[in-house]
Amino acid sequence: MTQTVQPPIMGHTLRRVVFFLLVLLTTLVAMGLMVSVFQTDGLSPMELILLLLYAILFSWICISFWTACMGFLVILTGRDRWAISRQPGPAPDPTAPPPRTAILMPIYNEDSERVFAGLRAIHQSLADTGQLADFDFFVLSDTRDPDVWVEEELRWQDMVRALDGKGRIFYRNRPENTSRKSGNLEDFCTRWGGHYRYMIVLDADSIMKGETLVEMVRIMERQPRVALLQTPPTPINRESLFARILQFAGSLYGRMFTAGLNYWQLGESNYWGHNAIIRIQPFLDHCGLPKLPGREPFGGDILSHDFVEAALLRRAGWEVWLAYDLEGSYEEIPPTLIDYAKRDRRWCQGNLQHLRLALSHGFNALSRLHFSMGVMSYAASPLWLLFLIATGVAAYFQTQHEPVYFFGENWAPVWPVSFAVEMTTVLLVTLTMLFLPKGLALLLLLKDDRLRRAYGGMLKATLSVALETLFSVLTAPVLMLFQTKFVLAILMRRAVGWPPQQRGDHMTSFREAAQTHGVQTLIGVVAGVLSYQYVPAFFWWFIPVLLGLVLAIPVSMLSSSIALGRQARELGLFLTPEETEQPVVLRYLEENLEEDEPVLPILREKPASRFVQALTDPYVNALHLSLLPEREPPGKRRRHYLEGLVHQLEEEGPDSLSAAQKRDLISDPDLLLRLHALFWSRPPANAGMLP
Amino acid sequence: MDRGKVSVAEPYLPPAQPAPSSEFALARLGAYWQALGVTDPDQIAALSEQALRRAAESPESPPGLDSVARALVAAGELLDDWLARALELPRPSRELAAARAALLSGAAPDWPAALFAAPGQADTVLDTLRAARAEPTPPPSSGAMPAQRIELFGLLGPLRRLWRPEPRA
Numbered sequence: 001m002t003q004t005v006q007p008p009i010m011g012h013t014l015r016r017v018v019f020f021l022l023v024l025l026t027t028l029v030a031m032g033l034m035v036s037v038f039q040t041d042g043l044s045p046m047e048l049i050l051l052l053l054y055a056i057l058f059s060w061i062c063i064s065f066w067t068a069c070m071g072f073l074v075i076l077t078g079r080d081r082w083a084i085s086r087q088p089g090p091a092p093d094p095t096a097p098p099p100r101t102a103i104l105m106p107i108y109n110e111d112s113e114r115v116f117a118g119l120r121a122i123h124q125s126l127a128d129t130g131q132l133a134d135f136d137f138f139v140l141s142d143t144r145d146p147d148v149w150v151e152e153e154l155r156w157q158d159m160v161r162a163l164d165g166k167g168r169i170f171y172r173n174r175p176e177n178t179s180r181k182s183g184n185l186e187d188f189c190t191r192w193g194g195h196y197r198y199m200i201v202l203d204a205d206s207i208m209k210g211e212t213l214v215e216m217v218r219i220m221e222r223q224p225r226v227a228l229l230q231t232p233p234t235p236i237n238r239e240s241l242f243a244r245i246l247q248f249a250g251s252l253y254g255r256m257f258t259a260g261l262n263y264w265q266l267g268e269s270n271y272w273g274h275n276a277i278i279r280i281q282p283f284l285d286h287c288g289l290p291k292l293p294g295r296e297p298f299g300g301d302i303l304s305h306d307f308v309e310a311a312l313l314r315r316a317g318w319e320v321w322l323a324y325d326l327e328g329s330y331e332e333i334p335p336t337l338i339d340y341a342k343r344d345r346r347w348c349q350g351n352l353q354h355l356r357l358a359l360s361h362g363f364n365a366l367s368r369l370h371f372s373m374g375v376m377s378y379a380a381s382p383l384w385l386l387f388l389i390a391t392g393v394a395a396y397f398q399t400q401h402e403p404v405y406f407f408g409e410n411w412a413p414v415w416p417v418s419f420a421v422e423m424t425t426v427l428l429v430t431l432t433m434l435f436l437p438k439g440l441a442l443l444l445l446l447k448d449d450r451l452r453r454a455y456g457g458m459l460k461a462t463l464s465v466a467l468e469t470l471f472s473v474l475t476a477p478v479l480m481l482f483q484t485k486f487v488l489a490i491l492m493r494r495a496v497g498w499p500p501q502q503r504g505d506h507m508t509s510f511r512e513a514a515q516t517h518g519v520q521t522l523i524g525v526v527a528g529v530l531s532y533q534y535v536p537a538f539f540w541w542f543i544p545v546l547l548g549l550v551l552a553i554p555v556s557m558l559s560s561s562i563a564l565g566r567q568a569r570e571l572g573l574f575l576t577p578e579e580t581e582q583p584v585v586l587r588y589l590e591e592n593l594e595e596d597e598p599v600l601p602i603l604r605e606k607p608a609s610r611f612v613q614a615l616t617d618p619y620v621n622a623l624h625l626s627l628l629p630e631r632e633p634p635g636k637r638r639r640h641y642l643e644g645l646v647h648q649l650e651e652e653g654p655d656s657l658s659a660a661q662k663r664d665l666i667s668d669p670d671l672l673l674r675l676h677a678l679f680w681s682r683p684p685a686n687a688g689m690l691p
Numbered sequence: 692m693d694r695g696k697v698s699v700a701e702p703y704l705p706p707a708q709p710a711p712s713s714e715f716a717l718a719r720l721g722a723y724w725q726a727l728g729v730t731d732p733d734q735i736a737a738l739s740e741q742a743l744r745r746a747a748e749s750p751e752s753p754p755g756l757d758s759v760a761r762a763l764v765a766a767g768e769l770l771d772d773w774l775a776r777a778l779e780l781p782r783p784s785r786e787l788a789a790a791r792a793a794l795l796s797g798a799a800p801d802w803p804a805a806l807f808a809a810p811g812q813a814d815t816v817l818d819t820l821r822a823a824r825a826e827p828t829p830p831p832s833s834g835a836m837p838a839q840r841i842e843l844f845g846l847l848g849p850l851r852r853l854w855r856p857e858p859r860a
Contacts, residue, residue: 136829157796157825170828186836194832288836292843312839359844601797618727619795626788627827643755653703669788673764674753680723681760682705 011082012266019070019264023062026433030058033426046394053387060376061433068253068437071260075444080259082266084229084321085215089222098134099197101217101277106140106184108177109148110204113596115139116155118207121588123163125210128584135213136196137169142177142184146662149173150610150620153627154603161599175629175667181273182289182305193280203274206233209328209585216277219323227283227318228310230269230276231329232258236578236586239505240335241568242559245471247333248464248574252455253441258324267319268366273306275329279318283309286316292356297349297490304350307374308357311367328583335505336560337475338516341482348378348486381483388545392531395538438465454577464574474555477548481520508560510553517552524549611662612654614672621676628669642671650678707757716743716759723763727770727795729803737807742766770794773806777817789824798823 034054038047074080103122107115119137126132139156143149156171163169174187185201193199198220200213208231216229235243235250262269287309292299302308310320334340351374357363358371442465445452455461528546531539539546548555558564568574578586598604602620607613614624634642645661654662666672708715720739729735745765746758753764774790775782794802799820805813 156827160825161823166822167826167829170826172828190834190836191831192829193834195829284834284836286839288838290838290841292841308841356843357841361842361844618723619792619797622788622792622795623825626785626792626825628785628788630785646755650704651702670753673767674756674760677756677760677763677767678704680763681719681757682707 015082015266016264019066022066022069023059026062026066027055027059030426030429031055033429037426046390046397050387050390050394053383053390057380057383057387058430060380061430063373064257065433065437067260067264068256068440069260070263071256071258072437072440072444074259074263075256076447080262080325083262083323083325084223084226084267085219085323085325087223089224092221098131099217099221100195101135101198101200101213102138102188102192102196102280103135103200103202103213104138104140104185104188105202105204105206106142106181107152107204108142108181109145110143112148112151112155114593115152115204116159117592117596118205118589119169120159120163120592121585122202122208122210122213123159123165123169124588125208125585126213127210129210129214131210131214132168134217135168137165138188138192139169139171140184140188141171141173142180143173144177144663145659146611146614146666147609149663150614150624150666153623154600154610154620155598157623158598158600158603171627172629173627175631179289179301180303182302182309186288189280189284193284196280198277199280199283200277201274203331205332206274207236207330207585207589208275209583212326212328215326216323220277220279223319223321225319226267226321227279227313228271228276228320230272230320230322231326232322232324233272233275233329233331234327234576234578235333236330236576237332237589238335239562239565239569240507240560241562241565242337242340243333243335243505244565244568244574245468245559246340247576247579248455249468249472250333251576251578252445252461252465253437255324256437256441256444258322262322262324265322265366267321268314268364269310269320269322270370271306271310271320273304275331282313282316282318286312286318292353295493297493298353298356302350303353304347304374307354307367307370311357311363311370314364314367315362328585330578330586336508337478337556338508338512338560341479341516344378344479344483345486348483349490351375351378352487352490378483378487381480382487384480385484388542392527392535392538392542395535399535399537435469438469441465451577454575454580456572456575456580460572460575467573471555471559473544474548474551475559477524477545478517478520478552478556481523481549505562506560507562508557510557513553513556517556520549520552524552609654611666614666615675616679618676621672624666625669625672628667628672633670634668642668646671646675646678649675707760711757711759713743716762719759720762720766723766727766728797728800731803734803734807738766738769741769745769767791774820777813778821786824789826790820792825793820793823796823 031051031054034051038044038051043051080086105115105119116139119139123132123137126135139152141149141152143152152173153171156169160166160169170192174184177183179186185199188199198217200208200216202208212231216231219229220226232254234254235247238244238247289302289305289308291301294300313320334343354371354374358368358375363371442458442462445455445458445461452458452461456464524546527542528539528550531542531546569579582590602613602617610620613620615621642664645657645665648656648661649665657665665675717736717739720742721735724735724738729738739762742762742765745768746762749761753761756764770791771782771787774780774794775787778787778790780787780790793799799805799816802816802820805816
């Protein structure tokens with residue numbers, strides 16, 4: 001199902017020409033200034049390195065800056081004839097049955113209570129639109145933890161009962177989580193995809209308004225050339241100061257950036273992995289991911305599959321759009337700086353893999369740019385670090401250089417040429433490009449009374465932007481060191497050793513902060529002392545970076561504070577429209593979490609182990625058994641292994657088994673029944689409800 | 692695991708009795724039937740007798756279990772027999788397992804009476820069970836997702852393409 005190639009649309013081409021010309025010209029001007037500083041007595045190798053690094057980093061900033069500017073103009077004028085949501089299309093056939101859409105939530109060892117509360121909220125919101133019958137829900141579990149697995153099954157069954165969702169709300173747990181999330185979705189597509197025209201892919205913490213889901217389907221129906229429509233997820237629901245600052249930034253600046261991205265990406269946009277609708281047939285035809293040759297980190301499974309899937313769809317002639325003006329798409333973000341870095345660690349490897357794909361044969365130019373931008377979002381950190389080090393070293397060598405005032409037979413002194421003006425201009429241009437978009441986003445609030453009030457009014461919003469800028473200056477060096485460490489670790493094929501990510505709000509303890517940021521603080525102190533000692537002039541310029549590193553521990557701890565986050569909210573700081581006026585779907589989520597009154601009585605109990613409950617409780621045992629996939633009887637070797645586990649459980653109890661071993665025990669239907677009988681025939685004293 | 696902390700003297704599950712008394716077996720079966728939702732002592736007694744008889748008929752199945760555990764397995768099989776017959780379900784099957792889960796979920800609390808009722812007198816309970824039976828997934832649909840070819844960049848790639856040009860579509 002390959003699309004015929006359409007001739008380029010003049011308006012699209014013009015936008016891209018304008019955008020890339022602006023990026024190119026700005027980069028050239030900045031480079032010109034730098035070269036004029038360096039080229040007084042020829043370029044030294046160090047200056048050449050600095051110039052090269054600056055060229056890469058500045059063009060990266062330029063893309064971001066001009067994206068923001070275009071977004072600013074689009075929102076300011078309110079005119080965007082190419083926005084996918086506003087493009088007309090053929091009227092749908094009123095006699096044709098409405099298309100079926102599957103809402104997919106792939107999960108992996110997540111907090112089941114939150115997952116199902118979120119899914120229920122989406123279900124409730126969709127029911128409010130009256131279009132519920134056109135959608136089915138799938139919980140696609142790749143969970144390996146046996147306790148979470150059993151909990152998921154109970155929560156699913158409870159949701160089906162509570163919402164009368166039999167035949168509409170589905171659940172399956174994959175026996176093997178081959179190829180992780182992309183494999184999980186592939187499994188859905190090949191087994192049940194044929195029943196549906198579209199799938200809407202969510203993340204475990206995604207929330208989407210029913211109206212938005214319906215509108216996404218409408219757009220896809222109007223635009224038969226579109227294979228994928230991404231909505232911009234707005235960060236919501238966190239209470240820690242760190243998360244609230246990020247939510248504010250994501251909300252205020254995000255809408256401008258996404259409008260800007262759409263300005264130049266148009267039908268060659270990208271896929272961000274969730275909160276997107278996908279036409280299933282082209283996805284089946286073109287998005288089967290191969291394994292990359294070679295070892296990890298650059299070989300093996302494709303980790304950041306979303307970018308690649310979008311590129312493959314584009315390669316086959318399908319359009320991929322960002323519906324930047326569709327509201328009602330939400331996600332939750334990590335609550336602390338440390339959790340944020342942990343998430344970066346997961347994403348970093350996948351994005352670095354794109355280095356190979358950016359140069360692969362057959363992808364179109366914008367897909368290559370998406371891959372390169374993915375790489376740069378992490379590679380920029382080590383490059384900035386290199387740039388800072390190289391600048392420091394160059395400054396040091398300059399201090400060692402004695403100025404010579406008299407040359408040859410000149411009787412008058414030749415004063416060294418000062419390039420302070422050029423250097424200051426370069427610095428100011430760079431800073432402007434970094435910070436001006438924040439000001440532009442603020443300006444946009446002047447245009448919209450409702451939105452201005454939603455952000456707490458102009459004064460509070462301005463103060464919030466100022467504080468957010470200060471916070472981002474303080475955390476940027478910390479993130480730079482984190483990301484540099486991740487990039488280096490991945491390149492050296494070394495595990496960084498992160499514990500699993502915690503999604504809910506929680507405070508960072510001093511111990512955790514000291515363990516995580518201790519080395520960063522030390523680096524800050526050492527770099528400060530060295531630069532003060534040997535390059536004092538450089539030291540003062542370097543202060544924002546040093547301060548961020550030296551204060552990493554207190555900043556990380558304080559920003560994780562929920563109390564400070566709430567206090568800031570009471571003061572009207574970092575407010576987002578979703579906080580000021582809670583959308584109905586988020587209220588549903590909150591109610592579902594607060595009024596956790598399950599239909600199934602078994603869920604009201606909070607046993608120490610759902611795994612043990614699956615062995616002891618007749619209902620949990622029967623439900624789990626009914627959800628196990630049919631499989632071949634185990635071979636002789638496997639039987640011996642399982643027998644060993646049964647004996648271990650009998651003698652040493654469930655705590656002696658690893659999560660994988662417990663999973664093996666409850667994955668075998670015969671063994672499940674046998675263990676159930678065993679527990680009831682010889683009840684252990686501490687197995688819970690057994691009489 | 693720190694095996695040093697494991698007490699060998701006190702295993703997690705009490706050891707199986709070499710020859711468990713029939714009182715013990717009936718007590719365990721009684722407790723089990725009650726956990727399943729059967730409260731009438733006469734019904735419990737009748738069902739326990741049947742389970743014991745059934746277990747005695749096949750003393751080696753399932754292997755590795757003592758007589759009490761086998762009787763408990765037989766108790767579950769009795770339920771499955773009834774469900775398979777009444778709901779016309781193949782056995783073993785996922786549908787039957789789902790029917791047992793529906794039975795034990797509390798959706799039809801008066802199922803024990805239906806178990807002892809004459810054919811045709813338990814229709815309400817059976818309808819409730821049919822409605823409560825979980826459907827975890829829809830029926831399969833055909834769909835293939837062939838792995839796409841991604842030709843990674845290599846210095847020799849352009850040369851190879853020159854040497855072996857791709858056939859025109």
